[in-house]
Amino acid sequence: MIALWWRGLVARRAARILAASAGVAVAVALLASLGAFLTGAQASMTERAARSVPVDWQVEVQPGGDAAAVLDAVRAAPGTVAAQPVGFGRADGLSATTGATTQTTGAAVVLGLPDGYATTFPGELRVLAGAGDGVLVAQQTAANLGVAPGDSITVNVLGGPATTVRVDGVVELPAADSLFQKVGAPPGGQPSAPPDNVLLLPQNRWQDLYASLAGSRPDVATTQVHATRTHDLPADPASAYIAETGAARNLEAATAGGALVGDNLGAALGAARSDAAYAQVLFLFLGVPGAVLAGLLTAAVTGAGASRRRREQALLRTRGASARQVLALAATEAATVGLLGAVTGLGVAAVVGQLAFGSAAFGATPLAAAGWIAAAAVFGFAVAGATVLLPAWRDLRGSTVAAGRSAAERPRPPWWARFGLDVVLLVLSGLVFWAAGASNYTLVLAPEGVPTISVSYWAFAGPALLWVGVGLLGWRIADLVLGRGRRLVGSGLRPLAGGLSQTVAATLARQRRPLGRSVVLLALALSFAASTATFNATYRQQAEVDALLTNGADVTVTESPGVVVGPDAARALAAVPGVRGVEPVQHRFGYVGADLQDVYGVDPATITGATALQDAYFQGGTARGLMDTLAARPDSVLVSAETVKDFQLQPGDLLNLRIKDGRSGALVSVPFHYVGVVTEFPTAPKDSFFVANAAYLAQATGSDAVGSFLVDTGGRDTTAVADRIRTQLGASATVTDIANARTRIGSSLTSVDLAGLTRVELGFALVLAVASGGLVLALGLAERRRSFAIARALGASPGQLRGFVLGEAAVLAVGGLALGAVGGWLLSAMLVTVLKGVFDPPPSVAAVPWSYLALIAALTVAALAAAAAGAARLARRPALEVVRRL
Numbered sequence: 001m002i003a004l005w006w007r008g009l010v011a012r013r014a015a016r017i018l019a020a021s022a023g024v025a026v027a028v029a030l031l032a033s034l035g036a037f038l039t040g041a042q043a044s045m046t047e048r049a050a051r052s053v054p055v056d057w058q059v060e061v062q063p064g065g066d067a068a069a070v071l072d073a074v075r076a077a078p079g080t081v082a083a084q085p086v087g088f089g090r091a092d093g094l095s096a097t098t099g100a101t102t103q104t105t106g107a108a109v110v111l112g113l114p115d116g117y118a119t120t121f122p123g124e125l126r127v128l129a130g131a132g133d134g135v136l137v138a139q140q141t142a143a144n145l146g147v148a149p150g151d152s153i154t155v156n157v158l159g160g161p162a163t164t165v166r167v168d169g170v171v172e173l174p175a176a177d178s179l180f181q182k183v184g185a186p187p188g189g190q191p192s193a194p195p196d197n198v199l200l201l202p203q204n205r206w207q208d209l210y211a212s213l214a215g216s217r218p219d220v221a222t223t224q225v226h227a228t229r230t231h232d233l234p235a236d237p238a239s240a241y242i243a244e245t246g247a248a249r250n251l252e253a254a255t256a257g258g259a260l261v262g263d264n265l266g267a268a269l270g271a272a273r274s275d276a277a278y279a280q281v282l283f284l285f286l287g288v289p290g291a292v293l294a295g296l297l298t299a300a301v302t303g304a305g306a307s308r309r310r311r312e313q314a315l316l317r318t319r320g321a322s323a324r325q326v327l328a329l330a331a332t333e334a335a336t337v338g339l340l341g342a343v344t345g346l347g348v349a350a351v352v353g354q355l356a357f358g359s360a361a362f363g364a365t366p367l368a369a370a371g372w373i374a375a376a377a378v379f380g381f382a383v384a385g386a387t388v389l390l391p392a393w394r395d396l397r398g399s400t401v402a403a404g405r406s407a408a409e410r411p412r413p414p415w416w417a418r419f420g421l422d423v424v425l426l427v428l429s430g431l432v433f434w435a436a437g438a439s440n441y442t443l444v445l446a447p448e449g450v451p452t453i454s455v456s457y458w459a460f461a462g463p464a465l466l467w468v469g470v471g472l473l474g475w476r477i478a479d480l481v482l483g484r485g486r487r488l489v490g491s492g493l494r495p496l497a498g499g500l501s502q503t504v505a506a507t508l509a510r511q512r513r514p515l516g517r518s519v520v521l522l523a524l525a526l527s528f529a530a531s532t533a534t535f536n537a538t539y540r541q542q543a544e545v546d547a548l549l550t551n552g553a554d555v556t557v558t559e560s561p562g563v564v565v566g567p568d569a570a571r572a573l574a575a576v577p578g579v580r581g582v583e584p585v586q587h588r589f590g591y592v593g594a595d596l597q598d599v600y601g602v603d604p605a606t607i608t609g610a611t612a613l614q615d616a617y618f619q620g621g622t623a624r625g626l627m628d629t630l631a632a633r634p635d636s637v638l639v640s641a642e643t644v645k646d647f648q649l650q651p652g653d654l655l656n657l658r659i660k661d662g663r664s665g666a667l668v669s670v671p672f673h674y675v676g677v678v679t680e681f682p683t684a685p686k687d688s689f690f691v692a693n694a695a696y697l698a699q700a701t702g703s704d705a706v707g708s709f710l711v712d713t714g715g716r717d718t719t720a721v722a723d724r725i726r727t728q729l730g731a732s733a734t735v736t737d738i739a740n741a742r743t744r745i746g747s748s749l750t751s752v753d754l755a756g757l758t759r760v761e762l763g764f765a766l767v768l769a770v771a772s773g774g775l776v777l778a779l780g781l782a783e784r785r786r787s788f789a790i791a792r793a794l795g796a797s798p799g800q801l802r803g804f805v806l807g808e809a810a811v812l813a814v815g816g817l818a819l820g821a822v823g824g825w826l827l828s829a830m831l832v833t834v835l836k837g838v839f840d841p842p843p844s845v846a847a848v849p850w851s852y853l854a855l856i857a858a859l860t861v862a863a864l865a866a867a868a869a870g871a872a873r874l875a876r877r878p879a880l881e882v883v884r885r886l
Helices: 002-012 014-051 066-075 139-147 203-210 237-254 264-303 305-320 323-357 366-398 401-405 422-437 457-483 486-492 494-510 512-552 567-574 623-632 640-646 694-701 718-732 738-744 753-782 785-793 799-834 852-876 878-885
Strands: 059-060 080-098 101-104 109-112 126-130 136-138 152-157 162-166 169-172 196-204 220-231 259-263 553-561 581-592 594-600 636-639 652-658 667-678 690-694 708-712 731-735
Touching: 014 237, 014 264, 014 366, 014 753, 059 066, 059 264, 066 080, 066 220, 066 259, 080 203, 101 401, 109 152, 109 203, 109 690, 136 139, 136 264, 139 169, 139 196, 152 203, 162 203, 196 203, 237 259, 237 264, 259 264, 259 323, 264 323, 264 366, 264 422, 264 457, 264 512, 264 753, 323 366, 422 457, 422 799, 457 486, 457 494, 457 512, 457 799, 486 494, 494 512, 494 799, 512 738, 512 753, 512 799, 512 852, 553 718, 567 581, 567 708, 581 694, 623 636, 623 667, 623 690, 636 640, 636 652, 640 667, 652 694, 667 690, 667 694, 690 694, 718 731, 718 738, 731 738, 753 799, 753 852, 799 852
Parallel strands: 109 196, 136 169, 594 690, 636 667
Antiparallel strands: 059 220, 059 259, 080 101, 080 109, 080 152, 080 220, 126 169, 136 196, 152 162, 553 708, 553 731, 581 594, 581 652, 581 708, 636 690, 652 667
16 A cells, blocks of 8 residues: 555645745755865865964973983873974074174074974975075074174174084074973963074084083073974864873873973864864854755645545545544655765755866865765655654644644634743843843964863853744734734735735635744744855955954065164055055054064054044944044043953053163153053054154154054056065065965864855755745645646636735745845844854954845845746636545
8 A cells, every 4th residue: 555655646746746846855955065165174174274383392401401312201191293402492593694783682582493394394494595405594683783694703602612604595483483482371471472583403513512411501501302293183172182282292291201391283183173162053043044945845745635545645535534544644755855965965965066166075075974864864764764654653643534624724823822922032142132231252262281172152042042033023924914904904805806805815814823933934934044144244354354464464574573664665655566555554562661562653634545443343443533532632542352451441540651762772661541442453463552643753763763554556467466576675674465365374173164164054044934934935836736727617717826826925025035034134133243253353243245235125026926836827727627536
């Protein structure tokens, strides 16, 4: 009997099976796509984090320790690929005579590098001039001394004799911050900046200078072992972090206190694990609602034929079929829907992955992707069972044969409407959202030194409750408008139904329960699409803002300390092909009390011409307003929030900063008045700093020396322009461009293919929205072919039938679009706020992708119009032909 039933089902109800399978396929494809992307993204985060570290371990030999034994222990440690000893020595200063002048620096650091160091650790050195081995001088030191390859430098060793060496090359130290870290110190105890003067010697020459001091003066000469570790790590950054930090601690234990590990690789993985947690959060926020929506779409598709399915079930029971046999037949239909939907969905996911990422597995390994493929397929079968088998079981237990043969629906409202669950959910959503904002919560927390991270999953409650609450409230509103407000609906339908508008409204009132469900489904799909699109657009916007904020502008030229360059140098930079504008920015250091902070002098009238300033960077005013204040009151100053709190400042307070005078070199007191708070500023550090008027700062200190030039290229050819400027300036300045900053800074989420993920998400959202409108309407109208046939037999004209069809389509379009717009706006605002930790810096306003929203609205209306037109054509068929086919 089951085989006979299945053949009849395929022959007579193929459209219904295919429609239900399509809903399952969307859910399976979405889960498989996002899940495989999540796995691939996490592996990519681990790989990129490991690749970004030039030296994985800096193992410092402790006082009394044996350098040779530590080197052997590092080389013997599981996972070590290569290890080399590096000497660190201190010098009183460096001096050089070029021409008729002698230049002398302050304290310096002298490194001793073994042969092949630059090859083993290629990220540590970049040759700017001369050779890449021998005696090398750092770029900033070369500028301070005015030396080039071939010149001589005298090294004044602490506690030792002065030695003269000949320079073989000038190099840049791209990873100077980590190279000169204080091994074992917490983040707050690290040096604020790497040393200004660095000399690099071959290891044997370093030994000649410092060998006698290595044991007796550990404050003058120390040894580190630099190691490259295997990057064959677990794909998940959190697991990789635990494995790597455990290996570092194991080495410290094995050396019995003789060595301390500066675990650069572990630090990079520690940052990546937070990004991996955010990736999981994004999957839950953006992927799970889509999968749930696809399940609801499948339920709506199968629910469109619920009355007929109950009549068929009642007929089977009348003819002697047992409850078990009826359930077996329903299970057969569910299995067919699930299998077809799962296979189709996995095929769609593979095609999407190939088109969007060039890999059917979305960049994940086949084994890792297989887990998500299996989970998505199981979810597909679960959706099919919940939407096909479960209703059949419920009808068997809760209705009689006579009730099953009846086409009438009970008018009783659902239980949640009687208890006001929709209002309760919306109120709870608002309370959760308020509580999260009031408590200044952190969605992802990674405490320093703790190998695990925590995610505040309760923050998911706000958007989830809002989404469900809006849907239920929409059903209540639709039921109310179509029921008690049917006269108003009839008046609105007059342009479509003419004199039958009130009759059409009365018909819609009797169908308001299934029509209300269709309105809610369409509204949920549209709100999901709108919120997803808005979040993705905002993320892309802030990723670009983050890169611009860190680099300062499209291209930034940073002058070396000790090099005095005035604002007139901007003219030479402006003449470089591709440069649209140049903005000089002063950089000083000032004492507020005993606290030393950065001071940036800007021209408030022109600073926005080279870089972008967002209102989110400031407190106490807008970006434009505070820049106008700096221009109108030159002695104004913008202060970091930390400084305002520490020194209990009030707006208008006098703030005396001690800044070095450009003429005498002594610290002078410069009066400022506090007018606002600055939290972020181009090229500024993350912690405390000041922003002042450049003209006032130059007048008060007697120097207009520029710290950096912000170069605007209009966002085009930034790398090429940076190369031209670098060629022109040589080793006298550091040139960075925004293209490099995008891959170097911020969340590693921005390093994965977010553009491909966005296309996938928005593509599925578009399909869900169109299907929720057009497909559900088409199936609902198709299920009422019998009613249209009876109306046709009673003399209804094609125009009158068309009025019934268009009236239902219009109600669905207006109700779904209106409710979806409101829900999308609320959900977008909540998502952007709740996920504020993803954005760095937080957005002033969310980015709204109006073109995408207009496209999705137009396609939804087009799908509804197409479904209505098709149903109208079917309604014009002769009644006898339609009845025979039923």
